[in-house]
Amino acid sequence: MATYAAISAVGQALLALLEQSCPKPEFEGAKFELYQASDFKTPMEEGVSLFLYRVTPSTTRRNLTGREDAQGRRTRRPLPVDLCFMLTPWAKTAAKQHRLLGWSMRTLEDTPTLTASFLNHYGRPETDTFLPDETVTLVQDTLSIQDLLNVWEVGKPNLQVSVTYIARMVLIESGISDTQGPPVQTRVLDLGKRTE
Numbered sequence: 001m002a003t004y005a006a007i008s009a010v011g012q013a014l015l016a017l018l019e020q021s022c023p024k025p026e027f028e029g030a031k032f033e034l035y036q037a038s039d040f041k042t043p044m045e046e047g048v049s050l051f052l053y054r055v056t057p058s059t060t061r062r063n064l065t066g067r068e069d070a071q072g073r074r075t076r077r078p079l080p081v082d083l084c085f086m087l088t089p090w091a092k093t094a095a096k097q098h099r100l101l102g103w104s105m106r107t108l109e110d111t112p113t114l115t116a117s118f119l120n121h122y123g124r125p126e127t128d129t130f131l132p133d134e135t136v137t138l139v140q141d142t143l144s145i146q147d148l149l150n151v152w153e154v155g156k157p158n159l160q161v162s163v164t165y166i167a168r169m170v171l172i173e174s175g176i177s178d179t180q181g182p183p184v185q186t187r188v189l190d191l192g193k194r195t196e
Contacts, residue, residue: 009123037154054084076174083167
């Protein structure tokens with residue numbers, strides 16, 4: 001289970017994946033950046049932005065138990081979340097923007113599962129955000145036109161072609177240990193006397 005830095009690490013790892021596999025020289029000057037709402041007012045000239053527009057509780061598995069630490073203490077159950085990202089290509093011409101979009105989508109489809117070692121490598125400044133056996137799965141998501149317009153409200157009137165993805169089941173571990181008493185050995189039942 002990951003630490004609270006998992007949300008940031010997933011976004012940074014996705015951008016690193018795109019940047020590493022960027023075809024040169026076609027997209028030589030392309031930038032790869034995490035965006036927040038204010039960045040849509042003055043976007044980059046060429047590249048790909050990744051905007052985290054929603055975080056939802058994951059409904060895939062809700063009955064998770066906490067992890068046992070090295071001292072034998074069990075932490076509280078993890079918080080499973082799904083991270084909803086919007087990927088937007090930016091370019092001076094529509095043709096180049098479409099080429100960036102097609103290449104980005106194909107790259108993410110080729111690597112739908114991100115391993116802990118990859119996520120930890122780009123989750124700066126921490127390098128131990130995810131446990132060695134953890135993975136994050138990325139799936140393409142389809143938004144309704146109304147939902148897409150609501151997301152793009154931040155970028156009016158500069159609407160751009162975009163695609164949305166969900167990083168599923170990111171487990172954020174609690175730092176609080178649940179105290180547990182020793183196992184019950186015996187049980188004594190004391191019968192009470194009836195009073196009238």
